[in-house]
Every structure is written in structure tokens, then in C-alpha cells.
Amino acid sequence: MVRAPPRRARERRRGAWPRVAVLAPAVLALLAGLLGGLLRAGVALPGAGAAALPWQAFAFHGALMTGGFFGTVIGIERAVALGRPAAFAAPxxxxxxxxxxxAGFPAAGAWLMAGGALAFAGVSVAVLRRQPAAHTALLLAAALAWLAGTAALASGRALASVNAWCFLFLVVTVAAERLEMTRLMRRRRGAQGALLAILAALALGAAGSALDGRAGTLGGCVYGVALACLAIWLAVFDxxxxxVRSHGLSRYMAVCLLLGYGWLLVAGAAWAATAAGLPWRDAALHALGLGFIVSMVMAHAPVILPAITRIRLAFGNxxxxxxxxxxxxxxxxxxxGHRLPAVKAAAALGNVAAMLLFIAVTAAAARAWRTRAAALARRS
Incomplete structure (x- = not known):
């Protein structure tokens, strides 16, 4: 005889379906972004030359990853935190x-994404009004950076700064979340002021990146130096x-974070070097996007995913x-990779394999939780 699930559990599952439905486009954007990333890295994919979708993914790899996936997931998280159904319009x-x-409608897609960023900024204003604090003010600043990046992409203007603005959105979001966590520590005097100065320099560098000539070079250099300074701030104050000296999930999260901060330092140096004319663009973008941002996702997903989907996870090694x-x-x-194209392609496959493996491990953790919960229910 199979017992019917308790009423509260059934209601929890029903309430999760709208969130999962909004999450579905983010997953598709992630898969398309990974496909585009493989093509950019020189991975030969069967049939890619005969289809339009892979080359759209190639052209919009950055927008798919920063906005289509990360922006949508963060938007869902923010909508859940606000608790208003209208907030889900943004993701x-x-x-x-x-x-x-x-799908081959770049103008419509870019403007719709910009509309999502605008709605997300509105949600961030509501969050700030509900909880006035330094970290919620930074979350609003991050939303405005995303709006600037998507507006630049949609309008076709200031394309040189699109990456800088979109990464600024993700970086400031992480910094805001970590600033909130430092409330649990005894913070040194001037630490918050230093963080705000670093983030202001990042915004100045992003704006300067859109300019021509020496001003654009200076903007890129300022952006890179600010990224490196942020890495040092996080390593010192987080x-x-x-x-990292604890156990279980807490230690795993700390390992992810500290590794990410190391890559953020590398990204800052590479970004400044790229602005100065050195061929380090791939290092700058992927040390930041993969080394830092994806590490932050791996660190926080075991906590955030249950809050978004109401699917609990059993953490394991x-x-x-x-x-x-x-x-x-x-x-x-x-x-x-910059000297050996074959190594770059193989490493890109490893990057994708890591993210797909993370999804598989997360799914296994969800199954393990359900199995464990069912066993406890039978014993009771």
C-alpha cells in the first residue's frame, strides 16, 4: 500500500511548479550558451555548420550565459525573496x-532581455525599500549595471562595454551577498568603505570601456585593477x-569561494593586460566567467536551489x-590554450563537462534526500 503524501508536501510541490516553469528557459539558455562556448573554443561539433541555432548560440554566447542563464536564475531568486508573483515577470x-x-530574432530577444533587466531593477528597488541596507543598495546597483549592459546590446551602441556591464552585474551581486555574510564577522574599520570604493571604480571602468582611444584603454585598465582589488578584499574580509576549517557543506562552500577569489585576481590582471593591448582576452573573460562566477554558483547552489524549487538536497563529497x-x-x-588550439578545445569540453556533472550531482543529491526522507517516513 502506497501512502499519499501529506497535504503540506503536496502543496509545496504544487507551489514549486511555477518557479520550475520560469527556470526552464534559463536551463535552455545555459545549454545554448555552452554550445556557443564550445564553438568559440574551436570544438568541432557534428552538423553545426548546417544548422542556424548553433551559430546563433556562437554569436550570443556571452548574453546567453550572463543574462539568459545567470540573470534569469538571480531574477527567480529575487522574486522568491520578495514574495510577489509580479516579480517573476523579470526572469x-x-x-x-x-x-x-x-531562435533567430536577435533584436526582439535583446530588447526583451533589456525589458527583463528593467523589471529586475524595479524588483531590486522593492527589495531595498523593504530592507534598507548596504547590501540591498548594492543589489540595486548590480541590477542597474545589467540594465546598462542589455540596453547597450539591444541598441547596438557602446558594444565595447557590454561585457564589462554584464559582468559588473554578476560581480556586484556576489559582492553584495558576501557583504551581508560579513555581518557574522567582526568587520575591520573601513572595510565597507573600501568595498564601495572598489565597486565605484568598477562602474567607472565599465563606463570608460565604451570610449575610444586612450580613454577606453584607461577604462579597461581601471576595470581590471578594480577586479583584482575586489579579489583581495574578499580574500581578506570574507x-x-x-x-574553510569547518566540515560538510560549510567547508565545501568556503573552498568554492576561495578558489573563485583566486580566479578573480587572475581575471583582473588579464582584463587590465587586455586593455593595454596584450592578447589575454580569453583569459580575462573565462577566469571571470568560469573561474569566479561558476565557482560562486557551485558554492551557493546547494542553498539557493532548494529555496527556488523547494527541492531539498543531501550534500555529499x-x-x-x-x-x-x-x-x-x-x-x-x-x-x-593560447598556444595550443587542441588543448583549448579539450579544456573547453572539460569546462562544459564540469557544469553538466554538477547538474548530475545535484540531481543525485535531490534523489538521495527523497530516498532518505521516505525511509524516515516508513520508520515513523
Whole structure:
């Protein structure tokens, strides 16, 4: 005889379906973005030359990853935190905009994504009004950076600064979340002021990146130096320095964070070098996008995903496997990929494998939780 699930559990599952439905375009954007990334890295994919979708993914790889996936997921998280159904309009628009990009409607997709960023800024204003604090003000600043990046992409103007603005959105979002966590520590005097100065320099560098000539070069250099300074700030003041000595999920999160901060330092140096004319663009973009941002996702997903989907996870050491694959493949890509195209392609496959493995490990953790919960229910 199979017992019917308790009423509260059934209601929790029903309430999760709208969130999962909004999450679906983000997953599709992620898959398309990964496909585009492989093509950009020189990976030969069967049939890619005969289809339009892979080349749309190639052209809009950055927008699919930063806005279509990360922006949509962050938008869902923010909508859940606000608790208003209308707030889901932001991630829905950005997710659908990403799908239009790969479907061959770039103008409509870019403008819809910009509309999602505008709605997300409105949600961030509501969050700030509900909880006035330094970290919620930074979350609003991050939303405005995303709006600037998507507006530049949609209008075709200031394209040189699109990456800078979109990465600024993600970087400031992470910094805001970590600033909130430092409330648990005894913060040194001037630490918050230093962080705000670094983030202001990042915004100044992003704005300057759109300019021509020496001003654009200076803007890129300022942006890179600010990224490096942010890495140092996080390494010094973040609670991860303490929690890395703990056990279980807390230690895993700290390892992800500290590795990410190391790649952020590399990204800052590479970004400034690229602005100065050195051929380090791939290192700058992927040390930041993969080494830092994806590490932050791997760190926070075991906590954020249950809040978004109401699917609980049983943490295990298996989460370290995709983390190791990600960082080893990224190190190989940045160390040898600029001289050896075959290594770059193989490392890009490793980058993608790490993210797909992380999804598989997360799914296994969800199954393990359900199995464990069912066993406890039978015993009771």
C-alpha cells in the first residue's frame, strides 16, 4: 500500500511548479550558451555548420550565459525573496529573450532581455525599500549595471562595454551577498568603505570601456585593477577564511569561494593586460566567467536551489568532483590554450563537462534526500 503524501508536501510541490516553469528557459539558455562556448573554443561539433541555432548560440554566447542563464536564475531568486508573483515577470522576460536570441530574432530577444533587466531593477528597488541596507543598495546597483549592459546590446551602441556591464552585474551581486555574510564577522574599520570604493571604480571602468582611444584603454585598465582589488578584499574580509576549517557543506562552500577569489585576481590582471593591448582576452573573460562566477554558483547552489524549487538536497563529497574538473580544465585552458588550439578545445569540453556533472550531482543529491526522507517516513 502506497501512502499519499501529506497535504503540506503536496502543496509545496504544487507551489514549486511555477518557479520550475520560469527556470526552464534559463536551463535552455545555459545549454545554448555552452554550445556557443564550445564553438568559440574551436570544438568541432557534428552538423553545426548546417544548422542556424548553433551559430546563433556562437554569436550570443556571452548574453546567453550572463543574462539568459545567470540573470534569469538571480531574477527567480529575487522574486522568491520578495514574495510577489509580479516579480517573476523579470526572469520570465530575460529567459524568453534568450530563447529569441537563439531562435533567430536577435533584436526582439535583446530588447526583451533589456525589458527583463528593467523589471529586475524595479524588483531590486522593492527589495531595498523593504530592507534598507548596504547590501540591498548594492543589489540595486548590480541590477542597474545589467540594465546598462542589455540596453547597450539591444541598441547596438557602446558594444565595447557590454561585457564589462554584464559582468559588473554578476560581480556586484556576489559582492553584495558576501557583504551581508560579513555581518557574522567582526568587520575591520573601513572595510565597507573600501568595498564601495572598489565597486565605484568598477562602474567607472565599465563606463570608460565604451570610449575610444586612450580613454577606453584607461577604462579597461581601471576595470581590471578594480577586479583584482575586489579579489583581495574578499580574500581578506570574507567569512570563508574561517568556514574553510569547518566540515560538510560549510567547508565545501568556503573552498568554492576561495578558489573563485583566486580566479578573480587572475581575471583582473588579464582584463587590465587586455586593455593595454596584450592578447589575454580569453583569459580575462573565462577566469571571470568560469573561474569566479561558476565557482560562486557551485558554492551557493546547494542553498539557493532548494529555496527556488523547494527541492531539498543531501550534500555529499560528490560535489567536489565537478569543482575539481572545472578548475583543472580552466587552468589547462588558460595556461596552454593560447598556444595550443587542441588543448583549448579539450579544456573547453572539460569546462562544459564540469557544469553538466554538477547538474548530475545535484540531481543525485535531490534523489538521495527523497530516498532518505521516505525511509524516515516508513520508520515513523
Amino acid at each position: 520570465l522576460a530575460s529567459g524568453l529573450g534568450a530563447l529569441l536570441l537563439v 567569512i570563508a577564511r574561517r568556514t 560528490g560535489f567536489y568532483a565537478p569543482l575539481a574538473v572545472l578548475h583543472l580544465s580552466l587552468a589547462a585552458r588558460l595556461a596552454f
